[in-house]
Amino acid sequence: MTIRIGVVMDPISRIQYKKDSTLAMLWAAQARDWQLFYMEPADLFLEHGTARASMSHLTVFHDPESWYRLDHPQVRNLAELDVILMRKDPPFDNEYIYLTYILEAAERLGTLVVNRCDSLRDCNEKMFTTQFPQCCPPLLVSGDMARLKAFHSEYGDVIFKPLDGMGGASIFRVMHGDPNLSVILEILTNFGKRTIMAQRFIPEITQGDKRVLMIDGEPVSYCLARVPMLGETRGNLAAGGQGRGQPLSKRDQWIAEQVGPSLRERGLMFVGLDIIGDYLTEINVTSPTGIQEIERASNLDIGGQLMDCIANELRQREQAEGHAAGHRQ
Structure with a gap:
């Protein structure tokens, strides 16, 4: 067929x-x-x-x-x-x-x-990470500017970002003593009316923001490290980062193992994990990218792996329907 x-x-x-x-x-x-x-x-x-x-x-x-x-x-x-x-x-x-x-x-x-x-509706790409606290850096989700300032005071070097952003847009790094802290929080939270995320800054961003692709809860063996431009803190390709294919580290594999069962349970067949250093920072479920760049670096057939997974799922559904029809007869 x-x-x-x-x-x-x-x-x-x-x-x-x-x-x-x-x-x-x-x-x-x-x-x-x-x-x-x-x-x-x-x-x-x-x-x-x-x-x-x-x-x-x-x-x-x-x-x-x-x-x-x-x-x-x-x-x-x-x-x-x-x-x-x-x-x-x-x-x-x-x-x-x-x-x-x-x-x-x-x-x-x-x-x-x-x-x-x-699952597309339920799994906000930043909030979803909070279900795996063992994988994440210290973080706070809030619209309360006093609470956000206290988080910044505790950790000193913090990333603030909107929950609905993409491509690295509106992401701010605020270091200790930055006089712009208040105005940044005013803009991002709309004076306390909008919820945002704060994350402790991860210095390993200089080595790349890694995109790990997941197919039916299993990681592809190579990832795409998106290395920021000099002077930047964002590795997103849309923000000028340069892509570099590399094998998964043991920590990358461990994070994938932590997240994978939930992805499979939720019917999230194709997902992109964002990992900086040892930490999970986002779970991309809407339209993850990186296939072509990783394929060129690794000689993998990621598109083919996804289609094989889809074909297998369709076969299993067809068999289940056949069994159900047999029981009804």
């Missing part, structure tokens, strides 16, 4: 050919002769309780000048697809949440959505 796989993503015409992880996934799916269907967020809708979308059959190419072809779009039920990759980039806002509600209607009819919709 040919697997029908849909992808919900931002415009494919605007992706970075050499870096885009969604494109790597689509190459791997097409290599298995799966049928690809393309949707942008605005193409999805609910009609009389049925999840539908205007979707186009998609063909992808290994060509930096012309990497895709779309056929004429047709309106179909999302439940006609075996699997849907939810790959819309953040921001994680109300529109993103509404998309998960539409996709969830297809989930209820048996379509596999990667990652599972309720």
Whole structure:
């Protein structure tokens, strides 16, 4: 049986050919002769309780000048697809949440959505780390400026960041005696009306902010260390960091072991852990990147590993349905 796989993503015409992880996934799916269907967020809708979308059959190419072809779009039920990759980039806002509600209607009819919709909503990429305190640096989640200042007084060198940021945006390092502490907290918390995160600064950021990819709760054996530019404290590639592939350390593997079972239980099949030094700092569940960079450094087929995992999940579901049907007869 040919697997029908849909992808919900931002415009494919605007992706970075050499870096885009969604494109790597689509190459791997097409290599298995799966049928690809393309949707942008605005193409999805609910009609009389049925999840539908205007979707186009998609063909992808290994060509930096012309990497895709779309056929004429047709309106179909999302439940006609075996699997849907939810790959819309953040921001994680109300529109993103509404998309998960539409996709969830297809989930209820048996379509596999990667990652599972309720977990996308429940697992804030910064707050989720607090469920694994043994892996994290000292941190505080609060909107109370006095409490945040007390945390800074205790640790002296602190990172303050919003809970809904991406790409290193609005992340502040505040060292001991910084006269800008009050104004930074005023801006980030909107004078105590918005909750933020404070983390003790991790000096090992100079060696890279490591992105460890997780497939069905298991770590890929290589990670991407994103090394900050000179004078920067952010390793994010969007903030100018330089990527470097490297094997996982024993500590990286231990952190992955701590987090993996929860990811598997929550249906978070493809996730990116951010690790600085010995500490987990974020768990990226919405649209993790890094596949192409790690593949080039390691000769791994990460997109293929993910597709094999998806195929295995679909087989297990089919077998379970067969067993259930046999019991009903």
